[in-house]
Amino acid sequence: MIMLKNIAIVGTGPTGIYCLRQLLETGQPLAVTMFEKGEKAGIGMPYSPENSSKSMLANIASIEIPPVVQPYLDWLQAQPAARLASYGLEAEDLDDRQFTPRLLLGEYYRDQLLTLADGARAAGHRIDIHESTEVLDIVPHQEVLQVKTADGWHGPFARVILATGHDFPDEDEATRSYFPSPWSGLITAEVPAVPVGIMGTSLSSIDAAMAVVNQHGRFRRKGEDLRFEIAADTDLHITLMSRSGILPEADFYCPIPYQPLTVLTDAAVAGCASAASPLDAVFDLVRAEIVHADPAYALRSGLAGLDADSFAAAYFAARQAADPFRWARENLDEVERNKADKVTIPWRYALLRMHEKVEGIVSEMPDADRERFDAGLKKVFVDNYAAVPSESIRRLLALRDAGILSILPLGEDYDLKREASRTVIETDTGQHVFEVFIDARGQKALTSKDMPFPTLRQALLAGGHEVPEVAEDYSLIGVPGYEEQLLLASIPYLMHDRPFVQGITACFDIAGAIAAGAATGRRRRQAAVA
Structure with a gap:
């Protein structure tokens, strides 16, 4: 008899769905129980009718969305014309760089979850999805975890993945x-x-x-x-x-998948950790990458005379001096011309590719550097990747x-x-x-005090963990009873040391790391990522 590995996933939005998909790809026989607080599994809070309307657009295009069972664009093209029309879309106008209503993206994820679960069951896995089921607590018991809901206890589970997503005031x-x-x-x-x-x-x-x-x-x-x-x-x-x-500013055209950077590589960023000021060392790489990518912009902006503390002010200066609506009109015209002509602005594209690599060293910065980073370079990166x-x-x-x-x-x-x-x-x-x-200032980073599961919250605080710390595979570090079994994929609790860990692509990357850890069976707690 084949022994199934019991795993619970708390939350069925994009993170939970990608976790299920990538765990299935490990080839292990699985028994997965998914818990969804809302009425319909798979939609995710930002894409639900309770929290969105047809006028609200998803800030991600089809080309950037990792497929679940099928690519988003393929799914859109297979929808009835009447369904698309109800969202203001026409089949002949669909393309892979289009921003669609958030509600429609939620429908895609729900459909994909149900299709993925059906396929997994047909392959011999056990997949149970509990809707309208809020998890109240997660408790360790003899090297396994049990999950408490209003209906009672569930488990035991060898692993519990927290994929609870965004957390806003009730x-x-x-x-x-x-x-x-x-x-x-x-x-x-x-x-x-x-x-x-x-x-x-x-x-x-x-x-x-x-x-x-x-x-x-x-x-x-x-x-x-x-x-x-x-x-x-x-x-x-x-x-x-x-x-x-x-x-x-408006979302700009650029090659996807991203082209590799020349100067600001993973190895170069890692080397900054041993510098007297990691932030200043990182900024030297940022400046060199921009100079390499767009020397005209570097000269025009006076980049050679800027540092980690003055770059943000110079970056925003012209926009702050202009009427915001006039700037928006001019920027929109420029962006639309560039999209039509498939023109990439090199310095914008360089910044877009750099922020995730720089994020890798943020947790290693001294407090003074971190404060300087949050006050300066972080704002530039956020402005760049949060184009609408x-x-x-x-x-x-x-x-x-x-x-x-x-x-x-x-x-x-x-x-x-x-x-x-x-x-x-x-x-x-x-x-x-x-x-x-x-x-409407968006998601704030959460701490251990915000953890809604009382036994887990108490264990974190008793161990002196003001902010949860996780390993490469997102397993908790240093929390007895949980560190081998609980995997923290809930983005708000990762944001303290990973300020850019937001969005659907981050959900996919987190799920990939969790699945890789499950496939190798190795606990890599010594290499913390958040």
Whole structure:
């Protein structure tokens, strides 16, 4: 009789799905139990109807999405025309660099999970998927783990993979005038036509704006022109705000898969760890890579005279000095021309390829270097890789043209006061009052104190682990009863030392490392990655 390896996966979004897929590829006979808190497994929080709408776009194109059973574009092309039309898509216009509605991507992942599970069962694996089942605790017992839900205990499991994904404030923390995140009931709330403040200017903030404005008007397209129609006498006004007051730029064309870097290689970055200042050593590589890729930009930006502390200010200077909407229009025009002509801006592409390699040394930086990194180079990398779909910029410009959107630079010194029915912000430019306020600054890094499973949380804190530490295969390090069995693939708990570990490709990479560890059977705890 074949012995099946019992594994639990908590969470069935992209991380959980990729974990299942890549574990199946190891060739081991498996018994996998998947737990999903929501009603439908496979969708994932950002792609669910409770947290998204048809107007919200996924910030990843088909060409970048790792396939589960079939590529996303192939799946899209196989969908009925009526289904695509309900999302504003037409079959003849589909391409691999298109940004589609987030809800549709959720449907893809659910369909792929069910297909993957059926295929695994046919191959002799046991796959059980529990929907509407919240995991309440994970408890070690005689070198195995048991999982507690409202229905009782499940297991024992040789491994438990935490793939719980993003973690935002619960809906019950929201009020009629305050939403602690765009995913705290905003999608189903009725927002009146009043002054609305949105903290943040990233894609999450744009999503929040879309959730509000679509209740009061509609976008209309005529050729390439996009306009927003709303009553002329409306009191609705959206204010996006951040310290700098700049908007993200539109997603730019570049070769995918990424071409290798010339200067900033894995070996070169690893060598920076022994430098007196790892950050300064890394920045020397960053500068050399940009000079190699785009000498004209390096000369134009004065890169030779910049360092790790001054680079960010120089990078953002022109955009901060410009009107944000004028800059957005010009950037959008440039990006669309480059996409049509398949032109890559070398310095942008260099930055895009560098951030993940630089991330590998962040956890080894001294505290002073880490503070400097967070204040400077990190912001440049985030701005570069967090470019948003062109359509999102078009929508912002349409709202601006309709007179219902503005940008507020908060500066470094501002005061925010939440009151019962409004939020008041004091800046150098005066007082700003919002009858509805939405905090849309995105996922924050979580610590051991935030762990929702009480026995695991207690074990982490008792061992002095303010932040969970994991090995190459994402198994916990230094937590008795868990370190051989629990694999932490929940991105918010990895962000402290891996600030760029977000998005679907990161989910795939994490799953690959977990599967590789399971295939070799080796515990590699000595090489921590987070």
